[in-house]
Structure formats: C-alpha cells, structure tokens
Amino acid sequence: MLLAGVALAGRGVADDQSRRKETNMEKQSNGHETHAGQNGHRPQASAGLAALNPDTLPKNPAFSQGVMATGPASTIYVGGQNAVDASGNVVGKGDLKAQTERALDNLEAVLAAGGARLEHVVKLDIHLLAGQSVQKGFEAYQPRAAAFHGRPPAVTVTFVAALGRPDWLVEIDAIAVVPAIKS
Amino acid sequence: MLLAGVALAGRGVADDQSRRKETNMEKQSNGHETHAGQNGHRPQASAGLAALNPDTLPKNPAFSQGVMATGPASTIYVGGQNAVDASGNVVGKGDLKAQTERALDNLEAVLAAGGARLEHVVKLDIHLLAGQSVQKGFEAYQPRAAAFHGRPPAVTVTFVAALGRPDWLVEIDAIAVVPAIKS
Amino acid sequence: MLLAGVALAGRGVADDQSRRKETNMEKQSNGHETHAGQNGHRPQASAGLAALNPDTLPKNPAFSQGVMATGPASTIYVGGQNAVDASGNVVGKGDLKAQTERALDNLEAVLAAGGARLEHVVKLDIHLLAGQSVQKGFEAYQPRAAAFHGRPPAVTVTFVAALGRPDWLVEIDAIAVVPAIKS
Numbered sequence: 132m133l134l135a136g137v138a139l140a141g142r143g144v145a146d147d148q149s150r151r152k153e154t155n156m157e158k159q160s161n162g163h164e165t166h167a168g169q170n171g172h173r174p175q176a177s178a179g180l181a182a183l184n185p186d187t188l189p190k191n192p193a194f195s196q197g198v199m200a201t202g203p204a205s206t207i208y209v210g211g212q213n214a215v216d217a218s219g220n221v222v223g224k225g226d227l228k229a230q231t232e233r234a235l236d237n238l239e240a241v242l243a244a245g246g247a248r249l250e251h252v253v254k255l256d257i258h259l260l261a262g263q264s265v266q267k268g269f270e271a272y273q274p275r276a277a278a279f280h281g282r283p284p285a286v287t288v289t290f291v292a293a294l295g296r297p298d299w300l301v302e303i304d305a306i307a308v309v310p311a312i313k314s
Numbered sequence: 315m316l317l318a319g320v321a322l323a324g325r326g327v328a329d330d331q332s333r334r335k336e337t338n339m340e341k342q343s344n345g346h347e348t349h350a351g352q353n354g355h356r357p358q359a360s361a362g363l364a365a366l367n368p369d370t371l372p373k374n375p376a377f378s379q380g381v382m383a384t385g386p387a388s389t390i391y392v393g394g395q396n397a398v399d400a401s402g403n404v405v406g407k408g409d410l411k412a413q414t415e416r417a418l419d420n421l422e423a424v425l426a427a428g429g430a431r432l433e434h435v436v437k438l439d440i441h442l443l444a445g446q447s448v449q450k451g452f453e454a455y456q457p458r459a460a461a462f463h464g465r466p467p468a469v470t471v472t473f474v475a476a477l478g479r480p481d482w483l484v485e486i487d488a489i490a491v492v493p494a495i496k497s
Numbered sequence: 498m499l500l501a502g503v504a505l506a507g508r509g510v511a512d513d514q515s516r517r518k519e520t521n522m523e524k525q526s527n528g529h530e531t532h533a534g535q536n537g538h539r540p541q542a543s544a545g546l547a548a549l550n551p552d553t554l555p556k557n558p559a560f561s562q563g564v565m566a567t568g569p570a571s572t573i574y575v576g577g578q579n580a581v582d583a584s585g586n587v588v589g590k591g592d593l594k595a596q597t598e599r600a601l602d603n604l605e606a607v608l609a610a611g612g613a614r615l616e617h618v619v620k621l622d623i624h625l626l627a628g629q630s631v632q633k634g635f636e637a638y639q640p641r642a643a644a645f646h647g648r649p650p651a652v653t654v655t656f657v658a659a660l661g662r663p664d665w666l667v668e669i670d671a672i673a674v675v676p677a678i679k680s
Contacts, residue, residue, distance in 0.1 A: 183573065183610040188603055189585040194576055197607035201571040205384040207366065208437040208489060210377055210468030219372040237371055241380035244366040254574040254670075258472050261658035285576030287670045289624050290659035292444035293473035304437075304470045306574060388567040390549065391620040391672065393560055393651030402555040420554055424563035427549040441655050475627035476656035487620075487653045 178202025194286040198253040203311035211302040212237040221298040231271035249278040251307040258302040361385025377469040381436040386494035394485040395420040404481040414454035432461035434490040441485040544568025560652040564619040569677035577668040578603040587664040597637035615644040617673040624668045
C-alpha cells in the first residue's frame with residue numbers, strides 16, 4: 132500500500148504503543164487483537180475485529196495489512212465518496228487535501244447513518260486522480276488515524292486515469308463491520 | 315460517485331416515492347429500511363439490507379451512498395464481468411452501451427447461479443476504459459434500476475488506463491448479500 | 498476478467514476434473530459445491546464456499562465467475578499488497594513476475610496471520626501498472642492455482658495509471674472467508 136513510503140509522525144496513535152513491539156506473539160491492543168507471525172495457526176474465533184500484521188511486512192500506524200472480522204456483525208458497503216456537498220457541488224476544487232477531508236466527512240456521514248464510525252472500517256479503497264500527490268491526501272487522512280484506536284483498516288491506493296467528474300481529485304469507498312456484540 | 319452528475323428521469327423507481335422525502339427519520343421502503351441523518355445512533359439490527367443515505371449527501375435513485383447488511387446471509391463475490399459470450403468472444407465491440415448491457419447480463423447470470431438477483435447487490439464497482447462516456451454506460455444501467463426495489467447498491471465508478479483485452483470498454487464486479495431470512 | 502484470454506495449461510487443477518464437465522446441474526468438487534445454470538433457484542444454504550460458474554460464461558480453472566459464502570465465518574480483508582520486504586524495500590524491480598510472486602507471498606503472510614490460506618480467498622483485485630504484460634503476472638499466479646482446490650476466487654484485473662511508488666508494477670488485494678465449521 133502506498134503509505135508505506137510516507138513518513139509518519141505517529142501522532143494520534145500514542146494509545147497504541149503495543150503495536151510497535153515486534154514479536155511473534157498475539158497482542159492485545161485496545162481490546163482488539165493483533166495477530167502476527169506466519170505460522171498459520173488459527174486465532175481464536177473471538178467476536179470482533181483483529182488487525183493482521185505479519186512480521187515479514189512493513190508496519191504502519193496508518194493502516195493494517197489485513198483485518199479479520201469474526202462473529203455476528205452488520206457489514207456496511209460505502210460507495211465511492213467524493214468532495215461534494217448535499218447538492219452535489221464540488222468542494223475544494225483543485226485542492227486534494229480539502230477534497231480528501233470532504234470525502235472522508237461524507238464517508239463518516241454514511242457510516243453514521245448506519246450507526247458506525249471510522250473505527251469500524253475494515254477496508255478503504257482510495258482512488259486518486261493520476262498526477263495527484265499522495266502526501267497531500269495523507270495530510271487529510273492522518274489526523275483521523277486516532278479514530279482507528281490502533282486497528283486501522285486495510286487500504287488500497289491506486290491512481291486512476293479519471294474520475295466521474297473533471298473536478299474530482301479523489302474517490303474513497305469503504306467496507307465497515309459493526310460487531311453485533313461490541314468487543 | 316459518478317452518477318451524481320447524470321440527469322435521471324426517475325423511471326423504474328416509481329414504487330419508491332418515499333426515498334425522495336428528505337427527512338431525518340428512518341423510513342420504510344418496500345420492506346427495506348432507509349436510514350438518514352448523522353446522529354450516529356445505531357439502527358435496530360433487524361435482518362436484511364438497508365440503504366444508508368444521509369441528508370448531507372446527494373440522493374439519487376440509481377445508487378445508495380451505502381448499504382448495510384445485517385443478520386445471517388450468503389454473500390456472493392462476483393469477479394469482473396465483461397461483454398463476452400460463453401466462448402469468451404467480445405460482444406458489442408466499440409459500443410459501450412451494448413457492452414454494459416452484456417456485462418450486466420453476465421453479472422445477473424452469476425447471481426442467478428447463486429440464487430440471487432440484482433436486488434441483492436450491495437456494491438457495484440464499475441471500471442470504464444478511459445475516454446468512454448459514462449452517459450452511454452448509464453443508458454444500459456438505468457432500465458435495470460427498477461430491479462433494485464428502491465434499495466440500489468453502493469457504487470464506485472473509475473476510469474482505468476486499460477482493461478484485460480483491447481476490445482473491452484467496461485468491467486463490472488459486485489458484492490451481493492442474500493439474507494438467510496428474506497426481509 | 499482478464500485471464501479469459503490467457504491460455505491455461507491446466508496444471509495444478511488435475512484434482513478438479515469435475516469442473517470441466519459442463520452441465521446444468523450442481524456439482525460436487527472437493528467438498529465445495531459448484532453451481533451452474535441460470536434458473537435462479539436458491540442453492541441450499543449449506544455452510545462453506547461455492548464457486549458460481551453459469552454455463553453462459555467462459556470457464557477457466559484460474560478463476561471463478563463468482564464465489565458464494567454461506568454460514569458463520571471469519572472474513573479477512575487484505576489491503577493492497579506489493580512487492581516489498583519487511584523494511585518496505587522494493588523486491589523485483591522492473592520484473593512483473595517477480596513482483597507478483599512477492600505480492601502473493603505477502604498476501605499469503607497476511608492470510609496466515611489470520612489462520613487462513615489461499616484456498617479461503619473469495620475475491621482478488623489485481624491492479625497492474627499500465628503497459629505491463631498480464632501474461633508475465635499470470636506466470637506467477639498460475640503455479641499457485643492448485644492451492645484453490647478447484648474453487649478459485651472471483652478476480653478483477655485492471656490497469657491503473659500509477660501505483661503508490663514508481664517502482665511498483667502490481668498491487669493485489671483480497672477478501673478471504675474462513676468458514677467457522679470447515680467444509
């Protein structure tokens with residue numbers, strides 16, 4: 132994922148010191164389990180969401196390599212969100228940071244309509260217009276990292292040839308999982 | 315999502331008048347719940363599929379901003395569908411509308427093999443070849459909107475640099491959820 | 498999907514002869530059910546994973562047109578995997594086959610951290626840098642096809658304008674489903 136190359140100040144994840152200890156053991160982090168290692172044993176099927184970050188892959192507080200959802204849950208599929216207002220007008224024309232902020236605001240609004248928050252997001256797909264700077268988008272993303280409580284989503288970033296409107300610089304869709312019994 | 319900018323005649327969704335009332339209340343629509351508002355309360359975890367359309371985002375009868383699946387269900391993951399026949403030959407060469415129709419036919423065939431229909435689709439990813447007209451694709455999509463019974467899927471549209479074969483103008487994949495107990 | 502145009506030697510799927518019989522009946526294959534036909538009847542909701550390959554679509558041992566997951570399960574969302582080592586350094590610079598192999602290794606490592614294997618993958622999204630050869634990537638993918646035990650994932654392949662770093666030629670993300678009771 133793209134952000135592997137982005138320098139992270141680590142702000143917003145101070146409550147997640149345990150993620151930085153690199154061990155082969157399963158760890159507890161804010162009530163979420165983080166699994167590491169490649170020995171292939173099956174983690175206990177406890178309900179909830181667990182980050183999957185094997186030690187052979189880069190670790191980054193901004194995203195997980197994988198997220199596992201176990202047990203009864205509601206799953207929310209969020210369609211591609213852009214920097215638009217309620218009337219469909221573009222917000223932040225020409226400004227990727229502003230557009231990313233608005234797209235994330237809109238994504239949070241969709242989650243809220245289903246009783247979910249950013250912490251429930253398990254997968255983010257970020258589609259940037261070719262030529263845009265991932266660093267600018269990341270400046271909008273990073274301040275929200277604390278919302279993930281040490282279990283950030285799995286993320287895919289691609290640069291596409293075009294988006295639905297010429298003014299759009301970013302489109303973000305997501306899958307969120309809300310465990311039926313909170314872990 | 316792209317279609318926010320596409321004029322909709324509203325045909326095929328006449329049975330969904332309630333979606334056009336903009337309120338902050340939860341609504342009933344064809345047995346599907348539609349949640350609005352951003353107050354973050356958790357909707358009742360009744361089994362089934364619910365559209366999520368907060369009032370701060372554009373509303374469009376062709377897609378939902380999000381869809382929430384709750385309760386026991388089968389989930390169908392449909393791989394990228396193109397305009398091919400059973401032998402893999404391209405159908406509708408050079409014609410995006412024809413290719414979109416065939417790709418949707420193929421998608422419906424995959425759903426049918428799992429006992430599902432378009433109304434069970436919760437997420438559509440539409441990959442258009444760069445330079446194609448979204449309007450032409452939408453002409454093929456719109457007549458099927460009635461099949462969604464007022465709960466259209468969440469949709470992401472991107473324009474990509476190329477698809478698997480030079481003749482392909484569109485590739486569509488999907489996730490569908492079939493509640494174990496029909497809502 | 499792209500691979501429809503790729504010649505397959507069929508190696509690695511010798512244990513799946515039944516998939517090549519084209520009938521309209523449901524078939525048993527290694528304990529996985531494969532549904533065909535378009536009559537829209539609902540398959541029995543037996544727990545596990547079933548390939549969906551209607552007879553009106555091309556068949557290919559490298560992918561399924563769709564995969565249906567039924568019953569209690571853990572779902573793993575794997576973020577975009579690239580050809581990087583544990584320090585984030587690029588592996589296989591300029592070599593798509595080598596990069597695809599490493600990205601798949603990394604994907605398997607994430608799955609293993611959740612107790613899953615390739616056979617649990619239900620959807621693969623393969624993002625190739627524009628201009629790359631799908632055949633080269635497929636040379637890395639094909640030897641692992643046997644791991645799917647005749648139930649390969651649904652696959653989408655697109656060519657994107659760029660990936661997160663200039664050296665990256667491919668990014669692969671996935672969804673895997675691990676049935677709570679092994680089928």
